[in-house]
Amino acid sequence: MAAMAATAARPDRVVSLREIVADIPDGSHLALAGFAITRNAVAFAHELIRAGTRGLTVTQVFGGFETDLLAAAGAMDCLTYASGSIDRFGLLYAVNRAVLDGSLALSEYSGLALALRLHAGALGLPFVTTRSMLGSDLVAPLVATGQAAEIESPFDGAPCLALPPLHPDIAVVHVDVADRAGNAMVGGPVWSIPETARASRMVDLVAEEIVEVGELDPSRITIPGLLVHAVARVPHGGHPTAVYGHYDFDAAHLRQYAAASNAGGDALDAYLDRFVRGVATFDEYLEEVAP
Numbered sequence: 001m002a003a004m005a006a007t008a009a010r011p012d013r014v015v016s017l018r019e020i021v022a023d024i025p026d027g028s029h030l031a032l033a034g035f036a037i038t039r040n041a042v043a044f045a046h047e048l049i050r051a052g053t054r055g056l057t058v059t060q061v062f063g064g065f066e067t068d069l070l071a072a073a074g075a076m077d078c079l080t081y082a083s084g085s086i087d088r089f090g091l092l093y094a095v096n097r098a099v100l101d102g103s104l105a106l107s108e109y110s111g112l113a114l115a116l117r118l119h120a121g122a123l124g125l126p127f128v129t130t131r132s133m134l135g136s137d138l139v140a141p142l143v144a145t146g147q148a149a150e151i152e153s154p155f156d157g158a159p160c161l162a163l164p165p166l167h168p169d170i171a172v173v174h175v176d177v178a179d180r181a182g183n184a185m186v187g188g189p190v191w192s193i194p195e196t197a198r199a200s201r202m203v204d205l206v207a208e209e210i211v212e213v214g215e216l217d218p219s220r221i222t223i224p225g226l227l228v229h230a231v232a233r234v235p236h237g238g239h240p241t242a243v244y245g246h247y248d249f250d251a252a253h254l255r256q257y258a259a260a261s262n263a264g265g266d267a268l269d270a271y272l273d274r275f276v277r278g279v280a281t282f283d284e285y286l287e288e289v290a291p
Contacts, residue, residue, distance in 0.1 A: 013182040013225070017232040017282070020204045021047045024170060027055040027077075031118075031168035031200050032066055033193045034241065036087045037249045039186075040066040041174040041206050043237035043282040049073040050277060059168050060084070061114050061192050063092055065241050065254070068261055069276070071095040071104060072268050079104055080166075082111040086261075089254040093261040094268065107147055108138055113163060115192045120165035121199030127162045134159060171200035173223065174238050175231075176245065178207040179214070182228030183221050188244030190222055197223045205231040208238075208246055234282055239289070253289055 021044070024030070034040030045066040056076045060067055063084025070076050072094035079099075084092045098104035109117070112132045120128035129151070133139050139161065142148035149162045173193055178184040184205050186193055197203045203223060210233045240250035240257070260271035279285045 012180045013228055013231050014180050014210055015230045015232055017043060017047050017234055020230050020232055021051045024053060026053055029057040029169040031171040031196045032058060032060040033173045033196050034064040034066050035062045035191055036064045036085055037241045039174050039243055040064050040238055040241040041172045042066055042239060043234040044172050044206050045069045046276050046282055049075060059166060061111055068092045068094045071098050072261060073272060076104055080107040082109050082114050086254060086258055090258040097264055117163050117166040118192055118195040118199045121167045122195045125165055127164055129160045129162050131160050166199050168200045171196050171203045174206045177209040177211060178205050178231045179211050179216050181213045182225030182231050183216055184223040185216060185220050186222040197227055202229045203227045204229055206234050206237045207231055208235055236286055237282060
């Protein structure tokens with residue numbers, strides 16, 4: 001009976017996706033965990049765009065489809081990343097265009113260096129050191145803006161970079177399955193997802209499936225519920241990107257988006273009007289893209 005009472009007392013973190021987005025004010029610092037065309041929180045990006053959220057700072061080790069969508073909608077003011085693409089389907093055209101026209105400020109790191117900043121945030125470190133990026137053109141802009149410092153190792157005098165920790169306001173992760181207390185599993189490569197979640201002040205999840213507390217194997221938990229603010233169930237919420245063990249990427253739709261994003265202007269607006277702004281829910285979007 002005591003165990004049952006303890007289980008019943010666990011907070012239920014399941015909410016709607018709209019409720020998650022309603023808690024995100026303009027100007028928030030988001031950390032996204034998608035990678036190119038894999039495990040992107042597309043349903044979340046759609047809802048954020050429909051809500052008209054603006055002025056976002058986004059941190060993402062490797063940008064992808066979700067990142068380009070937010071840039072296409074003008075939701076971001078600042079982006080910190082190592083690189084990004086929509087894989088074989090093209091570049092992050094909307095991101096690149098916004099950087100070139102000055103509407104999106106960009107801080108660029110190596111993948112290792114940015115992952116280390118998240119790692120430092122996760123561990124509560126005051127800074128972390130690395131030799132990644134030394135000798136590259138990435139260093140000078142970061143030093144000039146206070147995002148890195150060139151120092152000497154106190155042990156051998158060799159040059160290295162000191163990087164400050166990252167503490168995004170909210171991490172958003174698309175997961176395979178979560179229980180009602182927010183414990184979540186990610187199948188396949190997890191990349192920097194654990195560090196991203198632990199470095200952030202709050203974590204919101206979009207899950208393919210939600211189960212009752214106690215149904216998940218504790219040894220396979222990627223994100224513990226104690227870090228999680230809310231979880232929303234959105235099956236196929238990563239479409240058109242792939243989610244390992246659930247579905248592959250939608251090549252036809254990614255080609256369609258890449259063409260619109262590359263063209264920009266009216267073509268990109270028409271895509272957003274049809275597939276994002278012109279539908280009320282992600283289920284309606286899935287019906288629109290169904291063959």
